[in-house]
Amino acid sequence: MLRWALIFLVVALVAGVLGFGGIAGTSMGIAQILFMVFLVLFVVSLIMHLIRGRGV
Numbered sequence: 001m002l003r004w005a006l007i008f009l010v011v012a013l014v015a016g017v018l019g020f021g022g023i024a025g026t027s028m029g030i031a032q033i034l035f036m037v038f039l040v041l042f043v044v045s046l047i048m049h050l051i052r053g054r055g056v
Contacts, residue, residue, distance in 0.1 A: 001041070005034035 012027035 001034055001038045005031045005038060008034065 008027045008031035012024045012031060015021075015027060016024035
């Protein structure tokens with residue numbers, strides 16, 4: 001998921017440099033959403049790991 005966020009970020013930067021404002025804005029929005037979802041899933045995974053312990 002982090003890979004997709006970075007891909008959309010790069011697309012947004014390239015589109016911004018080339019002057020495609022609408023595409024750049026949309027790609028940046030998608031990248032932000034994907035990054036936030038990644039962070040939430042990472043934190044939930046970290047908490048679950050700490051609660052469960054090392055296990056098998």
